[in-house]
Amino acid sequence: MSQPQQATVRNRLLKALPADDFALLQPHLQRFTAELRQTVIAPDEPIRSLFFPENGFSSIVSGSAGKVEVGLIGREGLVGASPVLLGGDRTPFHHFIQSAGEMLAIGIADLEAAVDASPSLRKLLLRYVQTLILQTAQTAFVNAAYNIDVRLARWLLMCHDRLDGDDLALTHEFLATMLGAQRSTTTLAIQALEGHGLIRARRGRITILDRPAMEAVVEEGYGLPEREYARLIEST
Secondary structure, X not given: OOOOOOOOOOOHHHHHOOHHHHHHHHHHOEEEEEOOXXXXXXXXXXXXXEEEEOOOEEEEEEOXXXXXXXXXXXXOOOEOHHHHHOOXXXXXXXXXXXXXEEEEEXXXXXXHHHHHHOHHHHHHHHHHXXXXXXXXXXXXXXXXXXXXXXXXXXXXXXXXXXXXXXXXXXXXXXXXXXXXXXXXXXXXXXXXXXXXXXXXXXXXXEXXXXXXXXXXXXXXHOOHHHHHHHHHHHOX
């Protein structure tokens, strides 16, 4: 199988790398088809590989019983970046595939060797870690400051950012788990957004109808990590 070329990769982090830094990673990138609900990094176990999503995305969830999402990583990022780049070899959080798709996997030793060989690669990847930390902080802010309707709208916007098209394959039960809310409460929030013409909900699927209006509903709850990503990663 031929190695991925920087001109054709869809992962935004890989695209943003200087050509010499991409060349350090290229021989070690292996195409990987991620399946829905597949675990890519198990909690409290040594990390073997990291993953650059090309499409689809991974959730980072906390809690062994009632899981709550604390992070979302799609084609803008690198699954496993935070624990590995900050000097760890494992994480207490569960990373699993929330939307199936293609990824480029790289072994932890290969990534660490490339980072050790290139200060510019390390700097860019650590800038990405900064945006992921901001995303988590923004989630805490939104959960404390806004009601479930806004929390749901923000989460749908984040999913929409990481997918092609306007259709999201999501059940009410799964949405409730990710938001840390009761299913009945989540259903009412979906109905509220649908009633305002922002989304259309069908069995197992939600369609985004009016993204600008949804962003207006979320107000300052959405956009900070996304703006910082553009400033720190794509403007360099």
